Amino acid sequence: MRQPRDTPIRTAPFDHPATPGWPEQQGALLLRGLATAIVHLSEVPNPGTFALPYAAPVQQALDGVVLTRLLMKADPPESVPQLVEWCARFPIDNLPFPTPTGIAPPDSRLLDEETRQPNRICYELALSGVDPTAQQIGRQAMEDAAELCRESDSPDIYQAFRELLVTRPVLTGRELALLPADGKGLEVLAAPLRALYLPVPASHLNRDTRTYTACGRCRTLLHPTVHGGLVCERDTCPARGAVERGREYRADDIDGGTYQLIRPLRQWVSEPGVLEQQLAERLRKYGAAVQLWPSYGSYGLHVRSPQGKSWAVEVKDWSSAALLGASTRPPTAGPPYDRCFWAVPRVRLQQDTGYRNRFRLHGTGPGSLQLELVGIDDLVGIAHRERAALPDPGAPTGHPLPVEGLF
Template sequence: MNHSPAPPDDPAPADWSAHRGITLMRTLATALTVLDGAAGDGSIAVPYAPEVQRALDRTVLACLERGAEPPASLPDLLSWCRERPVSDWPVDLPPEAAGPDDVLLDPESSRPTELCYEWAEQFSDSALVLYDREIIRAALRLCREYGEEEAYSEFRRLLVTRPVLTPAEEFAVSMDHVLDPVKELVSRVYRPVPDSYLREGAYATCGRCLTLLTPLPDGGWWCERDRCRRLGRPPVGRRLPRDEVGGLIQLARPLRQFVTGPGRAEVALETRLTALGLKVRMWPAYDAYDVHVTFPDGRVWAVDVKDWAHPAFLGRAARPVPKEPPYDEAFWVVPQDRVDDRPGYVAAFERNRPAAACHLPLLTDTELVDRAAARLTRDVRAAEGFEENRDA
């Protein structure tokens, strides 16, 4: 399950609360997400929102306490967030709080990075940052009240596979009776798309993550997903001329960040496991965990997919996979490219997980699929050996 897990109840091995910079970073990350949500046109309203002013004041104070030159203004602070790796800030942070190249704002677009959103989600109580959790909880409650588990699974799949809707697609969704328990919720989580996404009268979606691309002055496109940008310039998926399709709607940013993005990894894993011939059930028992896998011999795996940029945050959020629906083995899984991008990813996860989750294995999606394929091969060989012995 990927939607904004709360921090674990058990203390993590590393006591981050002893570092004063933790409070500053979570305040700053919250402020940056507030700015991103409020200033769709790139402007900054004055007076600043309370979270924003608080972040500026605390950053200045932290710098003065350490004898460092503070940012002179909010624009100066935003420049720090774009250009200065978090590990180089004059603040007290634990060693694994950020990697050597991690910044809070994307240098190209000035939008919050995944690290920034993960800081905000892990520690903040801001209503803006908790929005995605509230939506998922509301969907769970409504579907349980109706007794419609399929409605919840369909709702999750909608958010993962269709973050952007044309008017015709919006109408088709409104006519899907499976979604009846959450129809009003669906109407609230999709928002009109601003003109800033248009180039020459047309929108474009990312061919990898399906979200809308933002046009750049040099003629290229920018994808809001850090993971996509690491793979190079985003491929254009759908081109949607506004005079042909009409105005678009898209999911609110927190849902795109914490449901659509991680959900792409979930459905990709579903596809790979299904291709092996396994029976796969997504988000079983109202999202107890992400993937329920049944082997031909009846053995069951439970999998929670975690598409997180920051392994220490992932470790701190670690907890045992829920017992229901029953399973024989359980895993947390992270996309292979997350581990490839950050050396020591799994080790950092293991160092930061609480005692209650000390036996929870973290695999890459590639490792999980390889294990599943190997298990199927052993099962086939065992069955063949049984048949040979019986014939003999």
């Protein structure tokens, strides 16, 4: 039987469960509901078997937009397909109904024009409201995994579990079935794993070759585009150049099918986890001691800096600085710390020069003043300067800092 705990444990299955500081005006509510509907539609396992009536979140979003357009004395969308087309065609700040300013980066859309799949910002907006089904399942499964490892006093199994989610976002059915026998103790987590890896939907399938293709950089599956190309769902991958094709998975049943992490975990666990591993290695080069995912995931990295200070660090890769700011809550569990950092990839600060300002403007959550938003490179720079200031640093202070990569 599970015993009650005196201290709340945050298992960090996602960045946060909601954004209570996000403004509740009508435009914000409408946009959040629309994003939730788009995510809900994308999670239909087989669109070919879809039938009316629409699920409640979808119908509510359509009703809200129709009513708003009628009050504007403008033509409403005639159907859900037309509403979906608006989401792919119009930037969020130019949708044909009022939306809050400063919530989304300029020119961002809820749906990718090439793949007709929800963008990162769409999931960020949806997460700030009522959770779509896959997010609820994913959060519960992550919490269950942390609790099972805690009950058996097995931090090493939890570390192996997080490593799996980071390095293997795609598995064949045979690989998934064999995971409990890989010698890492994952048999304890067989049930949560079955909820986190689901069959790949047809939207990823190359119908000519009957294969799914993984990204050669990040290992997530590539999306076919409407023009016959391939694109990675992680927007930092296309920023590095042409698509790199990785492993191919057959759509037949020879290997038991193909499974992938559900999208919320790919976006908020796997992707930041890769960057956290990378950050840990960079910090260690300057004498920092780093523990990944301490206390069963209470936060991302516990760092003992070169001068002996304790840092709580989490990598946050959010396109919306406003939504990230509204979620500011330093960790309340895990190893104690002197400073708390949220580290964001360089690409976010380059794409949006006002990112830090928007984060601070919306940072009204509990403990927001104690939380420091920095670039990943900036955090490495702090460790570098601390090491250089020691009497005998013993570190390469005269060489350039290691450059932040993606993976």
